[in-house]
Amino acid sequence: MQGNSHVKTSRSKLPPRGWMRGRRVQAFRAVPQSRFRRFLGYIFNVWTLSLALCLLLAAFLTLSYYWFEFSDRIDRRLLSGEVYTPNAGIYSAPKTLRVGESTSMAELVDYLKAAG
Numbered sequence: 001m002q003g004n005s006h007v008k009t010s011r012s013k014l015p016p017r018g019w020m021r022g023r024r025v026q027a028f029r030a031v032p033q034s035r036f037r038r039f040l041g042y043i044f045n046v047w048t049l050s051l052a053l054c055l056l057l058a059a060f061l062t063l064s065y066y067w068f069e070f071s072d073r074i075d076r077r078l079l080s081g082e083v084y085t086p087n088a089g090i091y092s093a094p095k096t097l098r099v100g101e102s103t104s105m106a107e108l109v110d111y112l113k114a115a116g
């Protein structure tokens with residue numbers, strides 16, 4: 001029966017007082033951000049950045065579609081031999097005719113044919 005004897009000591013089972021902090025943390029309070037940082041946080045957040053990326057992707061796809069579409073049109077026109085674009089052919093002021101001018105009908109017809 002000697003194995004069941006308990007020895008009473010004056011030592012505590014708690015750690016020494018120097019190891020424990022004097023007061024415990026009740027709640028963490030972060031330092032408030034400046035007004036400028038909060039404003040930037042409202043503008044540059046997940047929603048606005050994802051919306052901007054979607055719009056940028058849509059613009060890129062649209063522009064690349066039209067780039068290839070018009071590139072094919074230009075290539076087809078060049079391969080068909082249509083190099084020069086049609087134009088109006090107006091290069092100078094029109095010829096004025098006056099009463100009593102000594103121009104024959106043949107000269108006037110030749111002028112108009114030369115002008116197109």
